[in-house]
Amino acid sequence: MRKVLYPLAAAALFSAATTAHAKDESLVIGTNNWAENIAVANMWKLILENNYDYDVELSDVSKNALYSGLANGDFDISLEIWLPTTDAAYLEPYKDQLTVHEGWYEGTGLGLVVPSYVDIDSIPELKKNADTFEYQGSPTILGIDSGSSIAGLTNKAIDAYSLPLEQVNSSGPAMMAALDSAYQNEEPIVVTLWSPHWAFAEYDLKYLEDPKNVYGDNETIYWFSRQNFSDDDPWLTRVLNEWQMDDDSLGSLMADIEKAGDPVKGAKTWLEDNQALVDEWLEASE
Incomplete structure (x- = not known):
């Protein structure tokens, strides 16, 4: 009998709580x-x-x-x-x-991200490998909308590390489409990303080390x-x-x-x- 009444009682209590807070x-x-x-x-x-x-x-x-x-x-x-x-x-x-x-x-996490197959591990390494990350003919960091916090921090990172790369801003979906295309072809790409994000479950990615802590803790x-x-x-x-x-x-x-x-x-x-x-x-x- 207890096994029958308990879930009914629980349902009644939930219903009462719902009504009380309607x-x-x-x-x-x-x-x-x-x-x-x-x-x-x-x-x-x-x-x-x-x-x-x-x-x-x-x-x-x-x-x-x-x-x-x-x-x-x-x-x-x-x-x-x-x-x-x-x-x-x-x-x-x-x-x-x-x-x-x-x-x-x-x-949370925040910073520059590359696929794990890319053979660099830190932001300073982008400087001497800039040509590896060409997008539409120019060394590029692909980002989201220019008004976002991560876009502003990325501009600071470009200055702090004297990177010869340009941040190209677009929508989040457009950036992820470019990441997906590069990933499927095992091509080098660097994007701005954050945790939590579904991309880290979908792809094997890594944050580039940020020794100057531009992106914070x-x-x-x-x-x-x-x-x-x-x-x-x-x-x-x-x-x-x-x-x-x-x-x-x-x-x-x-x-x-x-x-x-x-x-x-x-x-x-x-x-x-x-x-x-x-x-x-x-x-x-x-």
Whole structure:
């Protein structure tokens, strides 16, 4: 009898908790076009809309627009700020207008990345091997959009190491398409990448050593919000403060999205397989 009643009781408790926290309100999440940002934004959109009657809008903007928009109240929250180094310059002008909450991922990576078959191991080695990394006729570091933090740090790295390479900026998908093409043909290529990212599960890659520490040390990813958000929605603030992911959980989420070719479908698949983890975040906030 206990084996029959226990899951029913658990379901009833979950239903009661869901009803108790039903919000029936709108939430605007500011996003940017990083793989993990897209992944977790769609994950939370599904959790909140399917279980708590939120109406969640995802608004994809540039980094500069994200921070100014939060400061102006155009967005309620954003799920990704890297500190203490990578996003510090974006936060600085608005630090008195934004609230940085708890971290949800520790141990990020950031820098210049090459396939493991490439026979160099450090950024200084790029200087004497620049011609090896030609792209469309010029020694090139392939990057993402020019307004991103990693693009700015890469420009600093080019100066710090006096590299005779030019950073060519494009979208994340375009950069990954170039990496995939080079990798399939075992051609040399150097790109700007970060951890967490699904690419490290798909390809055998390595960070180039950064002896001048231009890209900084490992960091933590936090979520942040407009002022007074925690007063307006204390329950969701508690939930997000309990949220924790690691390489396995976040990597599998991004991999499901990449496999599905759609962030909503991929996030839905992941949630079906990882409900116990999500329940931990929700239950810890009670």
